[in-house]
Structures are given as structure tokens and as C-alpha cells.
Amino acid sequence: MKKLIIEDDLLLMNMELTFNGQLLHLQRVLVDTGSGSTVISTDLAESIGIVAEENDMIFRISGVG
Numbered sequence: 001m002k003k004l005i006i007e008d009d010l011l012l013m014n015m016e017l018t019f020n021g022q023l024l025h026l027q028r029v030l031v032d033t034g035s036g037s038t039v040i041s042t043d044l045a046e047s048i049g050i051v052a053e054e055n056d057m058i059f060r061i062s063g064v065g
Helices: 042-047
Strands: 004-007 010-019 022-030
Touching: 022 042
Parallel strands: none
Antiparallel strands: 004 010, 010 022
16 A cells, blocks of 8 residues: 655655556655546656557646646
């Protein structure tokens, strides 16, 4: 079970993402209980070998804060 962190009224956690045996440690990940998907930067994904294929849809998002 992962430890949840409350910081500045935000729910955060540390997590690990594994792909083809490569491990990525992520610190202070925002937990959005109402989200319909998960977002990770393309740079971080590519660092462990996750790359977009020709027909994949890539979206650019931004937020406030």
C-alpha cells in the first residue's frame, strides 16, 4: 500500500512506473480521484522506453498553479 501525502491541501503520493523492466521513480504525484485518465510527460515516458507510435494521439495540456 502506498503512503498518501497531504501538502497544501493537495493529495500526493510517490510512485513507480515500470515498462519493459525499466523503472521510473516519480515523487509528489498528484492524485486526482475524479480524473478519467493519467497524464505523464513525454520526456519522462521516453526515459524508460515508452514512445509514441505513428497513430497514437498525443495531447498537450497545461493548468493553473
